[in-house]
Amino acid sequence: xxxxxxxxxxxxxxxxxxxxxxxxxxxxxxxxxxxxxxxxxxxxxxxxxxxxxxxxxxxxxxxxxxxxxxxxxxxxxxxxxxxxxxxxxxxxxxxxxxxxxxxxxxxxxxxxxxxxxxxxxxxxxxxxxxxxxxxxxxxxxxxxxxxxxxxxxxxxxxxxxxxxxxxxxxxxxxxxxxxxxxxxxxxxxxxxxxxxxxxxxxxxxxxxxxxxxxxxxxxxxxxxxxxxxxxxxxxxxxxxxxxxxxxxxxxxxxxxxxxxxxxxxxxxxxxxxxxxxxxxxxxxxxxxxx
Amino acid sequence: xxxxxxxxxxxxxxxxxxxxxxxxxxxxxxxxxxxxxxxxxxxxxxxxxxxxxxxxxxxxxxxxxxxxxxxxxxxxxxxxxxxxxxxxxxxxxxxxxxxxxxxxxxxxxxxxxxxxxxxxxxxxxxxxxxxxxxxxxxxxxxxxxxxxxxxxxxxxxxxxxxxxxxxxxxxxxxxxxxxxxxxxxxxxxxxxxxxxxxxxxxxxxxxxxxxxxxxxxxxxxxxxxxxxxxxxxxxxxxxxxx
Ligand SMILES: Nc1ncnc2c1ncn2[C@@H]1O[C@H](COP(=O)(O)OP(=O)(O)OP(=O)(O)O)[C@@H](O)[C@H]1O
Ligand SMILES: [Mg+2]
Numbered sequence: 001x002x003x004x005x006x007x008x009x010x011x012x013x014x015x016x017x018x019x020x021x022x023x024x025x026x027x028x029x030x031x032x033x034x035x036x037x038x039x040x041x042x043x044x045x046x047x048x049x050x051x052x053x054x055x056x057x058x059x060x061x062x063x064x065x066x067x068x069x070x071x072x073x074x075x076x077x078x079x080x081x082x083x084x085x086x087x088x089x090x091x092x093x094x095x096x097x098x099x100x101x102x103x104x105x106x107x108x109x110x111x112x113x114x115x116x117x118x119x120x121x122x123x124x125x126x127x128x129x130x131x132x133x134x135x136x137x138x139x140x141x142x143x144x145x146x147x148x149x150x151x152x153x154x155x156x157x158x159x160x161x162x163x164x165x166x167x168x169x170x171x172x173x174x175x176x177x178x179x180x181x182x183x184x185x186x187x188x189x190x191x192x193x194x195x196x197x198x199x200x201x202x203x204x205x206x207x208x209x210x211x212x213x214x215x216x217x218x219x220x221x222x223x224x225x226x227x228x229x230x231x232x233x234x235x236x237x238x239x240x241x242x243x244x245x246x247x248x249x250x251x252x253x254x255x256x257x258x259x260x261x262x263x264x265x266x267x268x269x270x271x272x273x274x275x276x277x278x279x280x281x282x283x284x285x286x287x288x289x290x
Numbered sequence: 291x292x293x294x295x296x297x298x299x300x301x302x303x304x305x306x307x308x309x310x311x312x313x314x315x316x317x318x319x320x321x322x323x324x325x326x327x328x329x330x331x332x333x334x335x336x337x338x339x340x341x342x343x344x345x346x347x348x349x350x351x352x353x354x355x356x357x358x359x360x361x362x363x364x365x366x367x368x369x370x371x372x373x374x375x376x377x378x379x380x381x382x383x384x385x386x387x388x389x390x391x392x393x394x395x396x397x398x399x400x401x402x403x404x405x406x407x408x409x410x411x412x413x414x415x416x417x418x419x420x421x422x423x424x425x426x427x428x429x430x431x432x433x434x435x436x437x438x439x440x441x442x443x444x445x446x447x448x449x450x451x452x453x454x455x456x457x458x459x460x461x462x463x464x465x466x467x468x469x470x471x472x473x474x475x476x477x478x479x480x481x482x483x484x485x486x487x488x489x490x491x492x493x494x495x496x497x498x499x500x501x502x503x504x505x506x507x508x509x510x511x512x513x514x515x516x517x518x519x520x521x522x523x524x525x526x527x528x529x530x531x532x
Binding site: 164167168170171174175177178179180181182183184185186 | 343344345364365366369370374375377381382383384385386390393394395397398401442446
């Protein structure tokens, strides 16, 4: 019984982190109907950059994160403006290929610069347990991951639903021509959406990088997790990703508990398949359009 | 304000790929007037209007709005100059609420300043939108959609509004209502360009009319002076115009 409770708690907390990994991908898809195949690499790239700042510039984790966000915003703007915006209205294939190419480039660049070694962001949190009884142990890191993830997803949802910027971004995804007629520069909205995504992704990069080891090629692994989260929750639904992440985390941990650790990933995606066969549009997508 | 024309179109040619949809079209829209563009399906009306607001790039020719050359300008930029449009099929944001649609109408900084005042006006003109402000636009009826499109267009307090086929598929009483409101809007000094398929209605509600056949202007003049039968003949492609 204890093991099951432990698995449920850890699974839900891990799920929050997964949701944060997926929410950026959901956002990009929701706004510009683009499946960002480099999403995981964006995140791992920010994990690498945070470490660079921590080693050479500052000891303060928060400062390192802010600096990383600034660098990544610069990177994201260039990618959006000079790569994605140029091909986004040329059908579905070209943007997909561009992002795939970018993924390959990032992974190889990371390899050239940092080599093949495993990395991890060192934090005090890692070694602290908040709850530690015979029944249950909860690491501070997992709890912080979860709380930060929830806070960020809620904040993002509020920005998208209540602010003028969020409204303009949604208008650009709803009807490009009409949005332009409202005076909205839709391509610029794409850049802003990418910017918001980048900020969230950098936070995810910090949390993931301090929780698990990563390599230059680890982005792909998180791309698959992001896919799972977004597909369960429903493409483009931000709150859905939170539930999607928790379902994925929960099914992974329960699977690992019952069938052994090698089955962790498999059981997660088994649940994904089951949900997809029942609700192909995901749990929280507003039905299928067009 | 020296120029009596708010918009001038000179020798406009527009293509869709290889197909030329608009041939050498020149037009002058007088400030404060209601201008009607009449033409059958496929005459090129939407192509022309879309070019006026920058949604379609003309091959050659010049478009001037308020003495400024706006040819080839981004739509979002043109909108900021005071030109609004209700696109064919209303073009409302389906998955957003009525209120959100209206707020988007006053997205630009200049428009935000007059937001409250325009919102009040809009709800006076269209009380039904006030009732349904929290509903998603996708649940509106055809007539209500056109009303929302007009309401959204006037949120920015534009100098000129272009309406593409505002009456298509609507019941006669609703059409009458919409034209009554358009007239009220025009009386506040807004220039209107309306596209219609119905000759009689076009001439009745406008000050000046252009007849478009296969992408060319074949007839134009003050609406009261244009003989309805001749316009109809041109419209249906009878005799000399074919
Ligand atoms: N996107 C497009 N690609 C290719 N051809 C087009 C496109 N849009 C319009 N056309 C062609 O251009 C011509 C003019 O079309 P347009 O839509 O401007 O006519 P219209 O007068 O608005 O017609 P309707 O009354 O049916 O709305 C037609 O022959 C049409 O087939
Ligand atoms: Mg048309």
